[in-house]
Amino acid sequence: MKFLLSLVLCGALCLGSVGCSKKESAKKADDGKLLIGLSLADLKEERWQRDRQMFVDEAARLGAEVLVQDASGDPNTQIQQCENLLVRGVKVLVVIPKNADAASPIVEKARAKGVKVLCYDRLITNSEPDLYVSFDNVRVGEIQAAEILKMVPKGNYLELKGDPGDKNADMVHQGHMNILQPAIDAGKIKIVLSQACDKWQGSEAKRITEDALTRFKLDAIVASNDGTAAGAIAALEAKKLAGKVPISGQDADLLNCQYVARGIQAVTVYKPIKKLATFSAQAAVSLAKGEPVQGLNAKVNNGTIEVPTVFLDPVPVTKDNIDATVIADGYHSKEDVYKN
Numbered sequence: 001m002k003f004l005l006s007l008v009l010c011g012a013l014c015l016g017s018v019g020c021s022k023k024e025s026a027k028k029a030d031d032g033k034l035l036i037g038l039s040l041a042d043l044k045e046e047r048w049q050r051d052r053q054m055f056v057d058e059a060a061r062l063g064a065e066v067l068v069q070d071a072s073g074d075p076n077t078q079i080q081q082c083e084n085l086l087v088r089g090v091k092v093l094v095v096i097p098k099n100a101d102a103a104s105p106i107v108e109k110a111r112a113k114g115v116k117v118l119c120y121d122r123l124i125t126n127s128e129p130d131l132y133v134s135f136d137n138v139r140v141g142e143i144q145a146a147e148i149l150k151m152v153p154k155g156n157y158l159e160l161k162g163d164p165g166d167k168n169a170d171m172v173h174q175g176h177m178n179i180l181q182p183a184i185d186a187g188k189i190k191i192v193l194s195q196a197c198d199k200w201q202g203s204e205a206k207r208i209t210e211d212a213l214t215r216f217k218l219d220a221i222v223a224s225n226d227g228t229a230a231g232a233i234a235a236l237e238a239k240k241l242a243g244k245v246p247i248s249g250q251d252a253d254l255l256n257c258q259y260v261a262r263g264i265q266a267v268t269v270y271k272p273i274k275k276l277a278t279f280s281a282q283a284a285v286s287l288a289k290g291e292p293v294q295g296l297n298a299k300v301n302n303g304t305i306e307v308p309t310v311f312l313d314p315v316p317v318t319k320d321n322i323d324a325t326v327i328a329d330g331y332h333s334k335e336d337v338y339k340n
């Protein structure tokens, strides 16, 4: 009996050590660096190009190596690319999901390999990711709607929502309604049209706005990001209404900061990408090392669990404070913002 017990004990120890050495080897790339996978939905918007560079730079500063994949807007491609990153031995997957629901298998596959998952700026649903880091997207919507309502307390509103597969779009819309609903209930404003813009595309926003302009007198447009705002502004320009119909945005894209400086766009919402990217890189390294992530300040239900979350604060940017925010932060130069 004693012999059998010692055999079992020895086996357990060996398994433990094999498991450990195997796990240890998976942790390090050939040159011994910690491997992190960064899976981008696409690099269409200006901001994602910055997110990528700032994330990679901070991870390198922390001694980690980042393998980057761009899914070019295809949810299935994103799943395949993440499977490949797992095969290559990443210890953490940082994912900007193209589609919140379609990305859930990525989390399941990662967890099956003991790999942690960080949802970067967009939530993955119906799965058990380890962390969601974003800006408070409800607050983004509230900032957009509040600035427009201040300028247009009465009248007809067009709401341009984001991509229907992006949970951020839902949260931004919730923020809009938190601000606009009381004015709707009081009969002061009316949302004559509210539509989602597939893939946040400016061309979609332009088409929707052109259609709305043929059917309604528009007094205000609550657009959910700068790409859609730029599309709507193109439609307004064709009717010589640019600058006459207040419009919101998000991301502080250069073109839209120029619009804000010229009074063509009322507000954009600046999300200090450097803060998001550097914090996420630090959090990814902590997750990879099995260390606790500091700064958790929320939990978001993703349909399966209450995901541990860090929300950073978005910043309203109008003509009055663009110098003190976007320019002071070095996100755009004064020369570029005031060009044209």
Ligand code: GAL
Residues within 6 Å of the ligand: 045, 047, 121, 122, 166, 168, 169, 200, 225, 250, 251
């Ligand atoms: C959203 C994000 C916005 C904007 C949009 C377009 O998920 O919250 O800031 O970047 O994607 O890519």
